[in-house]
Amino acid sequence: MDAKDILGLPKTPLSITQEKKSRPQKDSQRKPDGISREVYALTGGVAPLMPSIDVSQLKRRPPSDEKITWQWLPFTSSARKDNLQLYHWVRVVNGVPPTGDYSFAKYNKSVDVIRYTDEEYEKHLTDPKWTKEETDQLFDLCERFDLRFIIIADRFPTPRTVEELKDRYYSVSRTILVARAPSPGEVAGHPLVKEPYNVTQEIERKRALSMVLSQTKHQERKDAEVLAEAKRIAESRMAARAAEEPDLPIASDIGPESAERAVGPGDTISPSNVQVPAPAAAPSTSVIADNSSTLASLRMLRVYLRTYALEQMVQAASSSAGLRTIKRVEQTLQDLEVNLKPKVPTKAVCAEHLELRKEILTLLNLQKQLQYKEAEGSSFRDGSYGDMPGSAKRSQRAADQDRTFVLDTISFGGDRGVKREQKRKGPGRASETSSSPAGAHKRPRKMKASDL
Amino acid sequence: MFFFCMIIVQKKMKDVEISVPIVYGNAAFWLGKKASEYQSHKWTVYVRGATNEDLSVVVKRAVFQLHSSFNNPTRIVESAPFELTESGWGEFEIAITLFFHNYVCEKPLNLYHHLKLYPEDESGPMSTKKPVVVESYDEVVFTEPSESFLARVQNHPAVTFPRLPAGFTLPPPVPQDESKRKRGDTKDHPLSQWFLNFSEADELLQLAAARQQVQTHIAKLRRQISLTDGQNQPFKSL
Numbered sequence: 001m002d003a004k005d006i007l008g009l010p011k012t013p014l015s016i017t018q019e020k021k022s023r024p025q026k027d028s029q030r031k032p033d034g035i036s037r038e039v040y041a042l043t044g045g046v047a048p049l050m051p052s053i054d055v056s057q058l059k060r061r062p063p064s065d066e067k068i069t070w071q072w073l074p075f076t077s078s079a080r081k082d083n084l085q086l087y088h089w090v091r092v093v094n095g096v097p098p099t100g101d102y103s104f105a106k107y108n109k110s111v112d113v114i115r116y117t118d119e120e121y122e123k124h125l126t127d128p129k130w131t132k133e134e135t136d137q138l139f140d141l142c143e144r145f146d147l148r149f150i151i152i153a154d155r156f157p158t159p160r161t162v163e164e165l166k167d168r169y170y171s172v173s174r175t176i177l178v179a180r181a182p183s184p185g186e187v188a189g190h191p192l193v194k195e196p197y198n199v200t201q202e203i204e205r206k207r208a209l210s211m212v213l214s215q216t217k218h219q220e221r222k223d224a225e226v227l228a229e230a231k232r233i234a235e236s237r238m239a240a241r242a243a244e245e246p247d248l249p250i251a252s253d254i255g256p257e258s259a260e261r262a263v264g265p266g267d268t269i270s271p272s273n274v275q276v277p278a279p280a281a282a283p284s285t286s287v288i289a290d291n292s293s294t295l296a297s298l299r300m301l302r303v304y305l306r307t308y309a310l311e312q313m314v315q316a317a318s319s320s321a322g323l324r325t326i327k328r329v330e331q332t333l334q335d336l337e338v339n340l341k342p343k344v345p346t347k348a349v350c351a352e353h354l355e356l357r358k359e360i361l362t363l364l365n366l367q368k369q370l371q372y373k374e375a376e377g378s379s380f381r382d383g384s385y386g387d388m389p390g391s392a393k394r395s396q397r398a399a400d401q402d403r404t405f406v407l408d409t410i411s412f413g414g415d416r417g418v419k420r421e422q423k424r425k426g427p428g429r430a431s432e433t434s435s436s437p438a439g440a441h442k443r444p445r446k447m448k449a450s451d452l
Numbered sequence: 453m454f455f456f457c458m459i460i461v462q463k464k465m466k467d468v469e470i471s472v473p474i475v476y477g478n479a480a481f482w483l484g485k486k487a488s489e490y491q492s493h494k495w496t497v498y499v500r501g502a503t504n505e506d507l508s509v510v511v512k513r514a515v516f517q518l519h520s521s522f523n524n525p526t527r528i529v530e531s532a533p534f535e536l537t538e539s540g541w542g543e544f545e546i547a548i549t550l551f552f553h554n555y556v557c558e559k560p561l562n563l564y565h566h567l568k569l570y571p572e573d574e575s576g577p578m579s580t581k582k583p584v585v586v587e588s589y590d591e592v593v594f595t596e597p598s599e600s601f602l603a604r605v606q607n608h609p610a611v612t613f614p615r616l617p618a619g620f621t622l623p624p625p626v627p628q629d630e631s632k633r634k635r636g637d638t639k640d641h642p643l644s645q646w647f648l649n650f651s652e653a654d655e656l657l658q659l660a661a662a663r664q665q666v667q668t669h670i671a672k673l674r675r676q677i678s679l680t681d682g683q684n685q686p687f688k689s690l
Contacts, residue, residue, distance in 0.1 A: 299595045303557045306471070306591035336662040344589050344652045347471065352659040359666045366673040373680040380687035 067094050077102035113143040114173050124175045130168055134158060142169055163202050170197035236293035242300065291316055307341065310350045317358050329360045470594045470605065471612045472510055473502035475650065476548060477587030479643050480569040483539070484580035491539040493569045496643060497546055498535030502589060502650060505610035506636035508532040510556045510592075517547040532636025543567050550592070555600040561592060583643075589650040599623070 073090045078101050090097055116125060116139075121132055141152040147169075153162045174192050181187040188194065215223070294316040298309055318326050333340055338356065342349045480495035487493070499514055501507050514534035518525040519542065527536050534550075548563040568586040571578065591612075594601070603623050605611040616622070638644060 301559075302596065303552070303559055303561050303592065303594050305561065305563070306593055309593065332666075333662075336665060338658055338662045339655070342655055344650045344655045346473070346591060346652045349652050349655050349659065352656060352663070356659055356663050356666065359663060359670065363666055363670050363673065366670060366677065370673055370677050370680065373677060373684060377680055377684045377687075380684060 068092070069095075071097070073097060075102055077105045079105040079108035111143070111146045113139060113147070114176050115139060115143075116172065116176050120176060120179065124179050125172050127168070135168065135172065138165060138168060139172075163199050163206075166202070167197055167199045232293075236296065239293050239296040239300075242296075306345045306347065306350055310342070310345060310353065313350075313354050314357055317354065318361065321361060325361070325364060328364055329357060332360050332363070333357070468597060468602075468614050468616065470597045470601065470614060472507070472592045472594075472610060473589070473612065474507065474592060475500050475502050475587050475589050475647070476563050476565055477585065478546075478565065478567050479583040479585045479646055480567070481583045482569075482578040482580050484578075490541055492541040494537065494539045495567065495569060496535050496537040497548070497565060497567065498533060498638075498643075499548060499550065499563070500533060500535075500638040500641075500647070501610045503609065504638040504641070504644065504647070505608075506532050507534065507610055508636045509605055509608050509610060510552055510594075511550050512553045513551045515549040515551070517549070519544040533638050533641060541569070543569055555598060555604060557594055563590070583646055585646045585648065587648045587650075 069092045071090050071092050072087055073092075074085050074087050075090070077086075092098075121135070125135065126132075127135075137157060138152070141155055145151045145155070149162050149166055149169075153160060153165055156165065170192065174196060177187050177190060177192055178184060291313065294312050298304055298312065318329070321329075330340055333356070338353075342353050345353075476497075476499040478495050478497040480493045482493055483491065497516060499507065499511075508531060511532070511534060513531075514529045516527045516529065516536045518527065518536075518538070521542075522538065522540070529536060544567055546565050546567055548565060550561045550563065552558075552560070565588065566586075568584055571584050599622065602613075602616075606613055606622055638647075641647075
């Protein structure tokens with residue numbers, strides 16, 4: 001079967017070759033001016049709907065009523081103080097060279113360094129730690145290098161720290177300003193007078209900065225943790241203090257102290273401040289903080305329902321867990337045949353329920369930890385990370401561990417599993433749906449539809 | 453966490469709480485032959501003491517907010533037993549607001565109950581004799597109770613009285629004239645035969661068993677983790 005038959009095309013090869021021959025000629029004829037042939041071909045050999053460049057504008061010359069020449073001419077710049085004669089190309093219009101200063105001269109900014117006279121020095125500026133010669137040298141360098149103190153410190157003949165140089169310069173300038181001013185009020189607004197240079201503060205600030213810069217990742221993490229801790233404690237203390245009488249003065253001192261110390265070197269923050277009750281890791285102290293802030297807010301309510309309180313405590317305990325983890329906790333509770341919301345929420349029952357949830361969270365964390373460590377181990381042994389068979393094994397084991405309790409309960413006693421099935425229908429179901437308010441009722445209806 | 457310790461040290465009345473166990477819900481009777489299209493069921497929504505004791509020692513009044521299709525949907529019940537009987541055909545959420553006596557608490561408390569008329573098992577026959585009953589157990593917790601509150605409710609069976617801090621004495625209770633007041637408890641209530649029993653013992657047992665399982669599992673995992681750590685150690689030291 002010839003393709004041309006199917007398509008219904010004429011089978012005459014002669015006419016096709018004729019077409020081919022004529023086409024290249026046509027193409028070259030059709031090429032427009034102004035754009036190269038290759039560029040034109042980019043558009044598919046077809047003109048664009050809207051011309052992006054107006055072809056007729058492309059090679060237009062500027063109106064040539066002026067006569068432009070370029071000349072190599074000397075010039076002067078107000079920025080130069082010497083008599084160096086420089087030359088450059090200049091665009092001359094109708095024989096008239098351009099006027100005006102060198103166009104880049106305006107960028108030659110410099111600092112107004114105040115220079116003192118010798119008498120002024122004798123009168124105001126003597127200092128035990130500085131000789132006049134040194135001070136003069138300092139000011140020379142300041143003027144020369146536009147107050148770039150790093151360079152000045154580098155060039156300074158005697159060894160001086162940047163802070164010392166800055167201190168000397170700023171205090172001298174300040175004194176001169178004040179001395180020269182007709183009245184103190186006039187210079188009060190001057191930045192040098194208004195904000196004096198504080199050497200000790202500067203030294204401390206730079207030291208702190210360098211500490212922060214040179215912190216290891218580990219220290220960074222520790223600092224972040226402690227800061228978060230401090231914040232949580234401060235917040236929960238706010239809540240607690242609102243409910244409590246104002247007779248907890250001691251506690252309030254701890255907050256700002258630990259926050260301040262956190263800025264300094266990492267180790268001296270005294271984590272003991274934060275972890276007094278138990279030497280537990282940071283996560284558990286944050287849980288305690290959440291718990292106590294929940295308790296405090298409950299206390300503020302004056303009256304509440306036990307189920308509401310339990311909800312809040314459960315939320316606080318799972319605040320660090322993601323949605324998936326929370327779902328897994330609920331799945332585990334179901335596997336253990338424990339009601340997600342207790343049927344008889346007495347104080348004791350709620351406490352036990354909360355503890356159980358926390359223990360399940362611990363369990364899930366440990367499972368994850370174990371998975372991680374086993375993955376590490378297998379990657380060590382296999383000699384490569386992300387091994388395909390290894391990871392497949394891992395995910396399967398993860399899936400198994402997700403439902404550990406199902407397997408366990410089934411293996412513990414077959415009849416328990418059977419009883420569970422039988423419990424599904426009948427009065428058991430009714431009581432399950434009865435005690436949860438509004439929202440849950442949609443579910444049994446849906447199940448009924450599927451049962452039918 | 454010094455502030456945490458401070459709270460424990462300065463207990464006073466701050467950690468004292470009074471809790472009142474309650475049960476709230478509804479019982480609905482199908483009207484059978486007497487049922488009409490819009491009045492197919494006769495139902496009662498109520499709040500009772502969990503052990504059927506009189507709640508009026510703490511509750512001043514209960515307000516039941518019904519569906520807007522009812523006449524005067526806001527029904528106020530000024531005395532125990534705090535219940536409301538109506539007839540209708542639809543299931544909807546009822547908001548119950550409990551107002552307490554001044555010496556108890558100035559803030560009201562809201563409960564929400566979904567009215568249930570039709571039995572779970574749709575296929576079963578509807579009986580005019582046996583009602584559909586749905587109840588929820590909860591406890592109303594009062595924090596920082598005033599002395600007068602404590603004095604009023606000490607020895608009252610409806611209230612779970614807390615253990616008072618050492619050395620704390622209460623004024624003697626104000627004698628109540630029992631004879632004049634209408635009986636507010638629900639022990640002999642006409643619906644009492646249908647009331648559900650709520651016992652914490654079963655739930656506690658279940659929770660204890662579950663915790664045991666979880667703890668065992670945790671111990672097992674901890675062992676496995678330290679084992680794996682040991683296996684990985686030689687690799688890490690490289």
